[in-house]
Structure formats: C-alpha cells, structure tokens
Amino acid sequence: MxxxxxxxxLNRRAPYGTIYAWESLEVVxxxxxxxxxVSLAFVDDGVYQIMKGQDTAEVGMKNFSPTYSALGDYxxxxxxxxxxxxxxxxxxxxxxxxxKWEDEDEDWAEKDSIILVSREELSQAMSEQDVVFSx
Amino acid sequence: xxFAIQINEGPYQHQASDTxxxxxxxxxxxxxxxxxxxxxxxxxxxxxRLTTPxxxxxxxxxxxxxxxxxxxxxxxxCVAAAQRRGIVDNGEAGRNGKDxxxxxxxxxxxxxxxxxxxxxxxxxxxxxGD
Numbered sequence: 642m643x644x645x646x647x648x649x650x651l652n653r654r655a656p657y658g659t660i661y662a663w664e665s666l667e668v669v670x671x672x673x674x675x676x677x678x679v680s681l682a683f684v685d686d687g688v689y690q691i692m693k694g695q696d697t698a699e700v701g702m703k704n705f706s707p708t709y710s711a712l713g714d715y716x717x718x719x720x721x722x723x724x725x726x727x728x729x730x731x732x733x734x735x736x737x738x739x740x741k742w743e744d745e746d747e748d749w750a751e752k753d754s755i756i757l758v759s760r761e762e763l764s765q766a767m768s769e770q771d772v773v774f775s776x
Numbered sequence: 777x778x779f780a781i782q783i784n785e786g787p788y789q790h791q792a793s794d795t796x797x798x799x800x801x802x803x804x805x806x807x808x809x810x811x812x813x814x815x816x817x818x819x820x821x822x823x824x825r826l827t828t829p830x831x832x833x834x835x836x837x838x839x840x841x842x843x844x845x846x847x848x849x850x851x852x853x854c855v856a857a858a859q860r861r862g863i864v865d866n867g868e869a870g871r872n873g874k875d876x877x878x879x880x881x882x883x884x885x886x887x888x889x890x891x892x893x894x895x896x897x898x899x900x901x902x903x904x905g906d
Contacts, residue, residue: 646896660860661784664817667856671888675896772895774782775903 646771648677652687653776656706657697662690663705665776670708673715680719681712682763688726691755693738706738713742713754720754723763779803780894781813784905786821787836788829793822796904797839804847812850812894813840815883817905820858823851825880841882851883852890 650669656662672679683691690709697704712720720740727733740754758766767773781800785792800810815822827837844851853863858879859872865879879885895901 644896648895660817664857668816668888668891672892674889675892677892677896772901773903774895774901775905776784 646677647769648672648679649767649770649773650679650681651767651773651775652681652683652690653685654690655686656690656695657700657702661776662687663703665774666705666708668774668776669712669717670715673717676716679717680721680766681717682721682723682767684723684726684763686726686730688722688730688732688737691720691722691737691740692732693736709738709740712740716742718742718752718754719756721756721758721763721766723760724757725760727757777803777900778809778811778898780811780891780898780901782891782894782901782903782905783813783815783819783822784817784903786818787827789818790905792904792906793819793836793840794834796902797836797843799902799904800849801843804843804849810847810849811898812852812890813844814891814894815851815853816857816888816891818861819905820853820861820863823853823858823863823880823883824878826878837880841880844882853879853883853885854891855885855887858885 650665652665654661695704695706734757741751742754743749744752781796783793783796787793804810829835863879864874864877865885866877869877
C-alpha cells in the first residue's frame with residue numbers, strides 16, 4: 642500500500658466507564674503497523690484517558706494507561722489535547738502523563754508527544770484528515 | 777464512491793446498526809461500493825445467529841445477512857472484541873476450548889487490521905455509534 646493517509650483517532654470518553662478508550666487504543670496499536678500518518682486527539686472526557694497517576698485497583702479493571710507511554714515506540718508521536726476540554730474540567734497539562742517520543746533523525750532526542758491545541762486548531766487539524774476514527 | 781462502514785454498538789439497544797444498515801443499503805442501491813462492514817465494540821453482537829427478536833420486530837442479524845448475500849458484502853467482526861463478548865465461530869471455539877459457536881455464516885471473524893485496511897482502501901470511513 643503506497644498511499645499514506647492522515648489518520649486521526651478521536652478519543653472523547655473517560656477511560657474506565659466504558660470500553661471505548663481501551664478498544665480505541667487497540668486499533669491504534671494494530672494500525673501502527675500500516676505506517677500511515679497517525680495522530681490521536683483527546684477531547685471532552687477523553688482527556689482523562691491520559692491523566693497521570695491512574696489507579697484502577699478499587700474498580701477491578703486493568704489499568705491500561707501505561708500503554709500510552711509506549712505509543713512513541715510505535716511511531717505514534719502526535720497526541721493533540723484540546724485546551725478547552727482541560728479547562729472545563731479544571732485540569733492543566735501538568736495533570737497529564739509526561740508522554741515522550743524519541744526522534745530518530747535528531748540522535749534520539751526526547752520530544753513531547755502532547756500537543757496542546759485550541760478547539761479551533763483541533764477543528765482545523767480534523768478537517769485535514771483523510772480518516773477520523775471516533776471513539 | 778467507495779465506503780467503509782464501522783458499527784460500534786449492539787443491536788436493539790442502540791440505533792447505530794439500524795442506521796448503518798439503511799445507509800449501506802441505500803448506498804449499494806445507488807450503485808456505490810461498500811468495501812467492508814466492520815463490527816467493533818458491542819457492535820459484534822450484530823453477528824450472532826441465535827438472536828430471536830419478537831415476531832413483529834425486525835431481525836437485525838438476518839437483515840444484514842440478506843443484504844450481504846444480495847451484494848456480496850464483506851462483513852467482518854473484530855476478533856478481540858468478539859472474544860470478550862462471546863461471539864464464537866468454529867476456529868475460535870477450537871482455539872479457545874469453547875463448547876459452542878453462535879456466529880451467523882454471513883459474518884467472518886478477523887483482526888483489527890481489516891478495519892485499518894478498509895479505511896485505507898475506501899474513500900470514506902463512516903462510523904456509526906455514540
């Protein structure tokens with residue numbers, strides 16, 4: 642498959658109330674093998690998916706949040722987070738995991754995966770996609 | 777136009793499968809191509825042949841199967857989502873030591889790569905769900 646498409650995975654829901662977040666991540670991991678131009682976006686309650694310090698012991702569910710830290714190794718390096726969604730929930734970027742990727746072209750320099758964007762900027766980014774998977 | 781269809785919700789509980797069905801049927805009748813229909817999340821529940829709705833209601837599973845038969849539709853059920861929710865074919869029953877199967881023969885169980893491939897190969901991916 643020679644054609645490279647722009648893929649965005651749009652994550653809109655909190656991580657444990659429903660399975661959408663976890664099964665979205667499963668598509669991202671499988672999809673990485675197809676070498677498309679991939680980004681993730683976190684909006685609405687979706688921003689809770691990448692909160693730091695998640696502890697699921699009391700709800701008896703698997704804590705899958707460490708998987709987000711591995712995305713860089715799958716060459717998934719663009720994680721858009723909508724600023725307004727954070728603000729509406731009283732959160733800042735400091736409440737999120739410190740997600741990094743290593744840039745092969747710059748001697749494996751560590752770079753931030755999280756890109757803070759406004760609602761308008763995200764809307765623009767979405768309109769540039771070929772495919773938006775909505776979860 | 778070449779479409780890929782993704783259905784994220786189970787039958788009856790949610791309208792997603794109905795709406796996807798009507799869209800898919802209309803698109804095919806207009807001469808468009810549907811590359812694949814992919815069932816994900818609780819959407820895998822649309823594929824069990826054991827579904828028995830009341831007689832005066834639509835049979836969502838059979839309706840999909842009839843459309844697939846008529847247009848040679850490729851209807852794929854995600855294997856990981858199916859395993860979680862007890863949707864089983866012969867292969868899965870053998871691999872996982874299950875004593876029964878329930879998938880309708882119009883559907884096939886396969887991996888998430890089929891969804892990604894469908895998105896790449898089609899001009900539009902339509903996602904039906906909440």
